[in-house]
Amino acid sequence: MGAVTTPTTCGERKFVSGQPDPSPQRTGDRLTVRAVIAGLMLVVLVDFAMIYTEYVVSASSTNYSHFPIYTFLTFVLLVLVFSPILRAVFRGRGLSRGELFAVLSMVMVAGLIPSNGLTGFLLVVLGTPFYFADPENRWAEFLHSHIPDWLAPKDITSMMWLFNGLPPGESIPWSVWVIPLLWWSLFLAALTVATLAIMVILRRQWSEHERLIYPLVQVPIALTEADTGPPVGRSSPGHLLSRLLHNRLFWAGGAVSFGVLGWNMLNYFLPTVPIIPLRNLWFDVAYGFQGIEWRLNFYVLGFAYFANLDVLLSLWFFRVLYIIQDGVYNRLGIDTGGNEDQWSYGLMGWQSFGALAAMVFWGLWVGRTHLAGVFRKAFSRAEDVDDSGEMVGYRAAVWALLLSLVFMIAWLHQTGMQLRLILAFLLGTFILYVGIARIVAESGLLYVRGPMSAQVFATYLFGTTASGLNAASITALGFTYTTISQGKGLFAAGLAQVTKMGEFVRGNRRGLFAAILAAFVVGTLASIAFTLYYGYQYGAYNFDTWHFRWGGVWVFDDTVGKLRNPFPTDWQRISYMGIGVGLLAVLTFLRLRLPWWPLHPIGLTVNCTYFTQKTFIAIFIAWAAKLIILKIGGVSLYRRSIPFFIGILVGYVIAVMLSTIIDYFWFFGDGHYIHSV
Numbered sequence: 001m002g003a004v005t006t007p008t009t010c011g012e013r014k015f016v017s018g019q020p021d022p023s024p025q026r027t028g029d030r031l032t033v034r035a036v037i038a039g040l041m042l043v044v045l046v047d048f049a050m051i052y053t054e055y056v057v058s059a060s061s062t063n064y065s066h067f068p069i070y071t072f073l074t075f076v077l078l079v080l081v082f083s084p085i086l087r088a089v090f091r092g093r094g095l096s097r098g099e100l101f102a103v104l105s106m107v108m109v110a111g112l113i114p115s116n117g118l119t120g121f122l123l124v125v126l127g128t129p130f131y132f133a134d135p136e137n138r139w140a141e142f143l144h145s146h147i148p149d150w151l152a153p154k155d156i157t158s159m160m161w162l163f164n165g166l167p168p169g170e171s172i173p174w175s176v177w178v179i180p181l182l183w184w185s186l187f188l189a190a191l192t193v194a195t196l197a198i199m200v201i202l203r204r205q206w207s208e209h210e211r212l213i214y215p216l217v218q219v220p221i222a223l224t225e226a227d228t229g230p231p232v233g234r235s236s237p238g239h240l241l242s243r244l245l246h247n248r249l250f251w252a253g254g255a256v257s258f259g260v261l262g263w264n265m266l267n268y269f270l271p272t273v274p275i276i277p278l279r280n281l282w283f284d285v286a287y288g289f290q291g292i293e294w295r296l297n298f299y300v301l302g303f304a305y306f307a308n309l310d311v312l313l314s315l316w317f318f319r320v321l322y323i324i325q326d327g328v329y330n331r332l333g334i335d336t337g338g339n340e341d342q343w344s345y346g347l348m349g350w351q352s353f354g355a356l357a358a359m360v361f362w363g364l365w366v367g368r369t370h371l372a373g374v375f376r377k378a379f380s381r382a383e384d385v386d387d388s389g390e391m392v393g394y395r396a397a398v399w400a401l402l403l404s405l406v407f408m409i410a411w412l413h414q415t416g417m418q419l420r421l422i423l424a425f426l427l428g429t430f431i432l433y434v435g436i437a438r439i440v441a442e443s444g445l446l447y448v449r450g451p452m453s454a455q456v457f458a459t460y461l462f463g464t465t466a467s468g469l470n471a472a473s474i475t476a477l478g479f480t481y482t483t484i485s486q487g488k489g490l491f492a493a494g495l496a497q498v499t500k501m502g503e504f505v506r507g508n509r510r511g512l513f514a515a516i517l518a519a520f521v522v523g524t525l526a527s528i529a530f531t532l533y534y535g536y537q538y539g540a541y542n543f544d545t546w547h548f549r550w551g552g553v554w555v556f557d558d559t560v561g562k563l564r565n566p567f568p569t570d571w572q573r574i575s576y577m578g579i580g581v582g583l584l585a586v587l588t589f590l591r592l593r594l595p596w597w598p599l600h601p602i603g604l605t606v607n608c609t610y611f612t613q614k615t616f617i618a619i620f621i622a623w624a625a626k627l628i629i630l631k632i633g634g635v636s637l638y639r640r641s642i643p644f645f646i647g648i649l650v651g652y653v654i655a656v657m658l659s660t661i662i663d664y665f666w667f668f669g670d671g672h673y674i675h676s677v
Contacts (some may be wrong), residue, residue, distance in 0.1 A: 029098025030507040036515045039106030043523045046070050046107055050114045051530045055543040059663040059671035060656060061116065064486060064611075065446040066493040067216050068111030069299065069675055073653040075104050079223045080245065080650070097224045101504040102512055104220060106519035108501075112485075112494045113520075118188070119527040120547045122482040123162075124540070126152045126180055128552030131159035142560045146416055146475040150183050162532070163548075165539035172536045181528065184482065187411045191483065192520055194404035195433060196495050196513075197397040200390055201374050202434070203499040205367035206441055214500045215306035215444025222646055224504075244643060253647025254654075257298040261655035261674060268662060268672060289327030290613075297618045299675070300446050302649035304622035305642075307444040309630070312623035314603030315443065319616050322348060322607040337573075343453035343487055348608040350573045352451035354580025356435040356605040362588060363438060374398065391502050391513040415479065416472030424461050425480065428454030436489035437496040439602055445619075447611035447677050449487040455480060463568040471563055478559035481551075487609075491520075580604070614677040 050062040050070050062070055078100060087094035095103075113119055129152055133139035153159060158173040166172065206212045223244065244250050266273045281294035304312060326348060329336055336346035345352070364371065376382040378398035387394040405426070412422045432450040439448050455477055462468045469477075483490055498516060505512050531540075540548045587601040606612050629637050656675045663671030 029096050029504060031102050031505050031509070031511045031515065032099055035095070035099040035102045036106075036511075036518075039103040039515060039519060040522055042074055042103065042107050043110035043519045044526045046074055046110045047114050047523055047526045048530055050111065051527065051534065053660055053671075054115050054545065055531070055534050055540075056538060056669070057660065057663050057671045058544045058669055058673075059660045060673055060675035061545075061677070062675070063111055063115055063117050064488075064677050065299070066112075066440050066448065066488065067108070067303070067446055067497070068117075069653055069656060071104070071107050071111035072219075072649070073657055074107050075100070075220060076223070076650055076653060078103065098505040100224055101220065101501045102515065105498045105501045105505075105512065106515055108494050108498055109491070109516055109519045110523040112491050113523045114527045114531070115545065116486045116488075116547070118483070118485060118490065119524065119531050120545065121484055121551065122184065122188075123528070123531055123535070124547050124552040125479060125482045125555055126184070127159045127162050127540075129556050130154050131156050131163065132553055132556070137557060137560065138564075139556055139560060142471065142563050143475050143478075143556060146472040147479075148415060150179050151415060151479060152180050153177060162535045163539060163541040165542075166536045172532065174532075177532065183411075185524070187408060188483070188524070189520075190404040190407045190411070192491060193517075194401050194408070195490070195492050196516070197392075197401040197404070198430075198434065199437065199492065199495045199499045200392055200397045200513075201371070201394065201401070202367070202496075203390065203502075205370040206438070206496075207500055207503070209367065209370060212438075212441045213306070213308065213444075214441050214497060215303055216440065216446070216497050217500045218306040218444075219303060219646060219649060220501070221504075222642060244646065247643040247647075249641065250643040250647040250650075253302075253644040253649075254651030255647075256651065257302075257648045258651035258655045260298075261652065261659065264674075265655075265659055265662060265672075268667065285323060286327065288330035290323050292323070292616065293613060295614050295617055296621070297615060297677070298648050298652040300615045300618035301622050302645045302652065303444045303446055304619050305626055305645040307622070308442075308600070309623065309626055310598055310600045311443045311602055312619055312626070313598055314600035315445070315606075315612070316603075316616055316620045316623060317599060318603030318607040319612055326608075343484065344456045345451060345608040347573065347576045349452040349456075350576040351580040351583070352605055352608050353431075353457065354577035355584040355601070356451060356580075357431045357577070358581040358584035358588075359438070359601060359605055360431050360435045362584075363434075389503075389509065391499065391509045391516075393510075412476065412480075415476035417476040418469060418473045421458055421462065421469055421473045421477060424458035425454050425477065428457035429483075432487075433489045433492035435605065437492040439605065440493040441496050441500070443602055445606075445611075445615070447615050448489075448493065448606060449609045449611040450489065451606060451608055453481075453484060453487060455484075459562060460567075460570040460573050463570070464562045464566040465568050466566075468566070468568065474559055474562055478555050481555045611677060 046068075050068065053059045053070075054062050060069070062068055078095065083094040083100070111117070129139060129143060129147060133144070153176045155173065155176045158176045161167070161170065161173070207214070260276050260278070263273075264275050264278070267275050277294065278297075279293070279295040282291040283294065284291045326336065336348055344350070373382065373385040374387075374394045375398060377385040377387055377394040379395075381395070385394065390397070392400075408426065409419075409422055412425070413419065417425075432454055436448050436450055439445060458477065459469070459474070464474060495516075502509055502512050534540075535543070535548075543549070583604055584601050587599060587604060590597045591599070591601065626638070629641055633640075659672060659674045
């Protein structure tokens with residue numbers, strides 16, 4: 001596994017990232033028509049499977065993570081099952097590594113769209129403000145006059161059918177959705193193009209100059225290396241079955257994850273069988289202090305093993321510091337405001353957001369030479385800047401970013417939003433998107449949530465008094481929760497992984513850019529159609545998800561609450577943001593000046609979030625296991641242990657697939673949430 005990320009020292013300061021083999025012999029790793037067609041077909045299939053599993057079967061939450069489980073399952077089946085079959089049937093003409101990564105890139109985009117990605121929040125926010133309005137919540141009084149006709153459907157009957165199901169003899173009222181979804185599609189397209197352009201611009205800085213290791217991509221790299229073998233001739237036929245399947249450690253890892261989950265599945269039918277506890281066990285620290293939750297997620301554990309030791313240490317260490325800080329505040333009676341907003345964590349959230357902003361802008365400063373070259377290439381065609389290896393040239397990327405930003409500003413202004421709020425909202429969005437994408441690229445965290453939303457940042461920056469933001473602006477800002485995506489930064493982290501995967505597609509990488517945009521269009525249309533169809537068929541309020549049950553109502557209750565109880569600029573929150581900036585600066589200085597300094601600044605940026613709370617134990621176990629392995633056997637033992645952790649991941653996704661099949665046949669509509677955060 002020569003290209004798999006490997007440490008150069010036991011301290012793990014530097015890694016050799018998985019890179020595509022530069023050999024000219026790998027000419028088979030090109031983007032092909034069959035890969036694009038297969039990718040688009042799988043985009044629709046994956047979107048359907050995710051929506052049907054979560055909304056109808058109620059089996060699992062499929063895309064909280066930045067590597068959705070059905071995306072990974074699809075890739076595993078392609079590599080370990082379908083590609084070997086193709087090679088056997090067509091005498092060695094299976095899918096090449098480049099084709100596999102092209103398909104994975106497209107399916108990655110698809111996996112980020114349904115439910116907790118985009119369309120769940122989009123449809124519930126658009127369908128809520130008129131149907132759920134009543135005299136008690138006073139939405140009509142405060143909001144309705146500020147909602148343009150094109151922004152959301154106003155047909156109350158159609159929305160009632162969406163949330164409660166169609167009455168007999170009625171058909172789905174597709175027409176009421178056409179105009180709002182058309183306008184929202186334009187905004188979302190601009191947002192997606194801008195995000196992809198940013199990730200293209202930053203790829204070389206992150207991947208080649210700073211050598212971030214992209215742990216989420218290292219697993220597909222290892223799988224395809226094991227499958228295709230060393231490059232020989234025009235293609236890499238490999239073996240009928242992957243060499244990985246002949247590795248005992250791979251099977252041992254799979255036995256651990258599949259065995260534990262398989263044992264717990266027996267409890268579905270035999271309640272007397274004791275469950276092996278994987279979640280919902282709490283260990284109290286002290287009065288006033290948050291407890292530590294035992295929540296062992298094998299999916300997190302497997303990917304986290306590929307991250308740097310200092311990153312893993314930082315993630316769990318700063319979580320402990322957050323528990324201590326929050327507990328001390330509670331014992332002293334200091335109100336941090338942690339319960340005032342669904343998408344923030346009070347003063348601690350502002351502190352972490354300040355650290356995140358500092359990390360983003362420090363990263364831009366570190367990459368200033370590269371960025372200067374990008375903009376010289378865009379505006380003066382600088383011959384010394386080579387962008388031939390990118391999915392799209394720097395000139396096109398920069399202009400796509402600028403034009404998308406102009407369009408989004410104009411679009412948001414048409415909703416009634418004031419210009420200063422637009423700029424603050426887009427700034428907060430940029431910080432979150434780039435920050436979360438960087439964290440995932442460097443840490444391999446499957447579940448990363450921003451410490452605060454861009455909406456909260458912009459609102460408290462200006463306040464809602466007469467001298468602050470007006471009612472039309474606050475109302476329009478509420479509708480931007482269509483893109484909240486559980487605070488995951490929407491598509492940014494996934495697209496950052498896609499640009500890394502693009503390194504393994506040779507030749508026509510510009511075609512990959514078009515294929516990814518096609519996957520976005522097809523995936524969005526399919527996801528909207530499937531969600532509306534099953535919403536009208538079963539009643540979306542019956543979907544056992546937060547966004548359809550409570551999310552839409554919360555958005556507009558919160559919006560009206562800010563209008564009914566106006567407040568000025570909150571300088572206390574902003575001061576804590578400044579504290580976060582200062583702490584990040586100190587940690588960065590120590591890391592640069594002291595070679596032995598063990599703490600990475602990343603931990604400070606997400607230590608207060610819900611996702612970090614849920615993944616704490618898995619991250620700690622990954623850190624401890626990797627530390628012990630490196631201390632005992634060094635780099636050699638670490639590399640030999642990689643199949644074990646890949647086996648954990650493969651065994652886990654196969655178990656989740658089996659559990660979903662069981663739920664479909666025996667527990668339809670009342671499935672088991674075997675996979676979540």
